[in-house]
Amino acid sequence: MIKRAHIRQFLAVVDAGSFTRAAQQIRVTQPALSTGIAELERLAGAPLFIRNRRQIRLTEAGGRFLPIARDLERGFRAADAFGRAGEADRPTLRLGTIRSVPGAFFQSLAALLARDFALEIGED
Incomplete structure (x- = not known):
């Protein structure tokens, strides 16, 4: 099952343009981030990134997944805000x-x- 952590990790890599910067931004180790992305790719049934030494790019599947991931993260944030309203x-x-x-x-x-x-x- 895809978890919120997978979505956050995926979006961090997309936005940062590298695994190293993404790991720093979301405060996880680079190996933990790589493991999370590998799990997400396994769950998605397709590679989401093309990796080389100079850059990270989305695959076709990654490009299709990106708007879904952004919508999910917006939904998670809205749910968090709703839940915190009474707290x-x-x-x-x-x-x-x-x-x-x-x-x-x-x-x-x-x-x-x-x-x-x-x-x-x-x-x-």
Whole structure:
């Protein structure tokens, strides 16, 4: 299943024009970004980028996926804003996790913290 992290990574590479700059902008390691893009390409069933030493370009499939990804990210942002509208009186707590953290543990922790905080959760 394509996740929001995949969309953010894809758009970061498109906008930055390189994996290195994109990784810096979204504050992940370059190998983590490369892994995420490889997962997205596998899920999409096609390469999304043409890579060479000088530049990154979109493939035909990548070009078709770009407007979809931009629409999805706009939708995610709108949903986030909607969800936060009722949480203005609670402080925001940003949590990050990695894939090796058991999902059940992290979900339990997030549920506990959500009582007192507006949560923003990211996965690397």
